[in-house]
Amino acid sequence: xxxxxxxxxxxxxxxxxxxxxxxxxxxxxxxxxxxxxxxxxxxxxxxxxxxxxxxxxxxxxxxxxxxxxxxxxxxxxxxxxxxxxxxxxxxxxxxxxxxxxxxxxxxxxxxxxxxxxxxxxxxxxxxxxxxxxxxxxxxxxxxxxxxxxxxxxxxxxxxxxxxxxxxxxxxxxxxxxxxxxxxxxxxxxxxxxxxxxxxxxxxxxxxxxxxxxxxxxxxxxxxxxxxxxxxxxxxxxxxxxxxxxxxxxxxxxxxxxxxxxxxxxxxxxxxxxxxxxxxxxxxxxxxxxxxxxxxxxxxxxxxxxxxxxxxxxxxxxxxxxxxxxxxxxxxxxxxxxxxxxxxxxxxxxxxxxxxxxxxxxxxxxxxxxxxxxxxxxxxxxxxxxxxxxxxxxxxx
Amino acid sequence: xxxxxxxxxxxxxxxxxxxxxxxxxxxxxxxxxxxxxxxxxxxxxxxxxxxxxxxxxxxxxxxxxxxxxxxxxxxxxxxxxxxxxxxxxxxxxxxxxxxxxxxxxxxxxxxxxxxxxxxxxxxxxxxxxxx
Numbered sequence: 001x002x003x004x005x006x007x008x009x010x011x012x013x014x015x016x017x018x019x020x021x022x023x024x025x026x027x028x029x030x031x032x033x034x035x036x037x038x039x040x041x042x043x044x045x046x047x048x049x050x051x052x053x054x055x056x057x058x059x060x061x062x063x064x065x066x067x068x069x070x071x072x073x074x075x076x077x078x079x080x081x082x083x084x085x086x087x088x089x090x091x092x093x094x095x096x097x098x099x100x101x102x103x104x105x106x107x108x109x110x111x112x113x114x115x116x117x118x119x120x121x122x123x124x125x126x127x128x129x130x131x132x133x134x135x136x137x138x139x140x141x142x143x144x145x146x147x148x149x150x151x152x153x154x155x156x157x158x159x160x161x162x163x164x165x166x167x168x169x170x171x172x173x174x175x176x177x178x179x180x181x182x183x184x185x186x187x188x189x190x191x192x193x194x195x196x197x198x199x200x201x202x203x204x205x206x207x208x209x210x211x212x213x214x215x216x217x218x219x220x221x222x223x224x225x226x227x228x229x230x231x232x233x234x235x236x237x238x239x240x241x242x243x244x245x246x247x248x249x250x251x252x253x254x255x256x257x258x259x260x261x262x263x264x265x266x267x268x269x270x271x272x273x274x275x276x277x278x279x280x281x282x283x284x285x286x287x288x289x290x291x292x293x294x295x296x297x298x299x300x301x302x303x304x305x306x307x308x309x310x311x312x313x314x315x316x317x318x319x320x321x322x323x324x325x326x327x328x329x330x331x332x333x334x335x336x337x338x339x340x341x342x343x344x345x346x347x348x349x350x351x352x353x354x355x356x357x358x359x360x361x362x363x364x365x366x367x368x369x370x371x372x373x374x375x376x377x378x379x380x381x382x383x384x385x386x387x388x389x390x391x392x393x394x395x396x
Numbered sequence: 397x398x399x400x401x402x403x404x405x406x407x408x409x410x411x412x413x414x415x416x417x418x419x420x421x422x423x424x425x426x427x428x429x430x431x432x433x434x435x436x437x438x439x440x441x442x443x444x445x446x447x448x449x450x451x452x453x454x455x456x457x458x459x460x461x462x463x464x465x466x467x468x469x470x471x472x473x474x475x476x477x478x479x480x481x482x483x484x485x486x487x488x489x490x491x492x493x494x495x496x497x498x499x500x501x502x503x504x505x506x507x508x509x510x511x512x513x514x515x516x517x518x519x520x521x522x523x524x525x526x527x
Binding site for chain 2: 115120145147240
């Protein structure tokens with residue numbers, strides 16, 4: 001990517017946001033923004049980048065959009081012979097770049113949309129990925145992804161666009177994008193690394209725009225600390241390496257220290273939230289030289305905080321693993337107790353995998369083997385199944 | 397998460413869409429038949445527009461099946477379906493849905509579920525979580 005292309009990609013959401021705020025028509029604003037970006041890509045390498053590239057783009061895009069509105073109105077007038085007032089305001093209104101980007105993000109993550117549509121629209125409108133790129137990352141045909149995006153635009157047509165009081169919905173969508181990319185960052189799905197990169201880039205953007213939002217900082221830290229483990233979490237053949245067995249010398253030091261600094265800063269300055277606690281847990285792992293040297297008691301405490309902020313079965317599961325490490329496998333198994341009657345966990349392979357792991361630690365090889373086998377049967381992930389089958393074989 | 401939705405049909409009246417030629421469907425009053433057909437059309441539109449439809453095919457008559465089996469290291473090819481059964485795989489859809497519940501509720505709305513059978517199975521993912 002050239003310098004101009006990079007610059008344009010960074011500016012695109014601001015320009016689109018400015019146009020949407022002003023003209024309240026997402027599709028027309030997107031077309032006009034695309035045209036302005038195209039014009040910039042043609043002119044800037046020859047004429048040089050203007051002093052205020054964002055203002056230049058907003059001006060050009062506004063002109064394209066008002067031209068389009070005028071010609072549409074002209075044809076409507078011809079058809080209906082009724083005068084229609086032209087609503088386009090002046091094109092040189094100053095750019096509220098920060099608010100515009102946040103508003104655009106909030107709009108892409110509108111509660112009226114399904115998660116799949118929120119993700120697609122965010123990557124398209126703010127991430128600046130092409131529909132084909134997004135489709136490839138999610139392993140669906142381009143036509144399917146195009147449908148999701150166009151459906152999303154239809155659904156938010158006419159919605160009021162403002163910067164919301166809290167960015168929870170936006171952060172959640174960025175979290176989903178990151179997870180989608182992170183769980184697939186090896187083997188045949190290597191190209192999904194793009195999603196991780198986009199999620200981190202957008203989380204950085206939100207954190208930069210809202211530096212005092214503790215959860216925005218927490219999410220960015222969580223992403224950095226998790227992504228730092230990527231080189232160690234799979235082998236060359238795509239098979240999974242559990243956290244305890246990872247070669248920690250492969251962890252990305254630069255990402256780790258950036259994540260750690262963010263966690264330390266936000267935990268002392270902001271009100272605590274879910275992403276911050278998850279980042280703090282990732283930070284405890286990052287600071288440990290090995291699984292055995294990990295401060296498991298602290299992790300148990302953090303999962304306790306997490307389950308009071310957001311009680312759910314997955315947190316209970318992770319808490320049980322930490323309890324098993326801190327106080328021994330029998331205590332861990334006892335902590336799994338509340339989940340055995342939980343309807344949400346029926347058929348969930350992770351419950352069986354955790355129980356198997358704790359039973360193995362406790363020396364109950366026969367029972368552990370049966371649980372690993374059940375987990376392997378229930379997972380729908382090929383690498384997880386291979387890993388769990390390996391555990392069955394090891395105990396055989 | 398992606399799901400394979402398999403549509404089964406009666407091999408005696410092989411014509412797509414299968415349910416339109418099912419004896420159970422044909423026995424319905426005209427009004428109800430129209431309603432079922434309209435709902436089926438609506439379902440197809442809904443899953444296309446929502447971006448859940450990934451792929452789908454209609455299969456040819458089971459009589460055109462070629463069976464291939466290895467015997468003593470030599471592949472043997474025979475004509476016709478391997479199993480003569482009342483219901484044969486007629487076609488499939490690949491859907492990308494938010495939850496297994498959503499996939500099952502879509503499957504239940506295919507008219508074939510009422511007159512023959514529809515099966516939903518999760519498709520394995522190449523992605524995996526850290527254990």
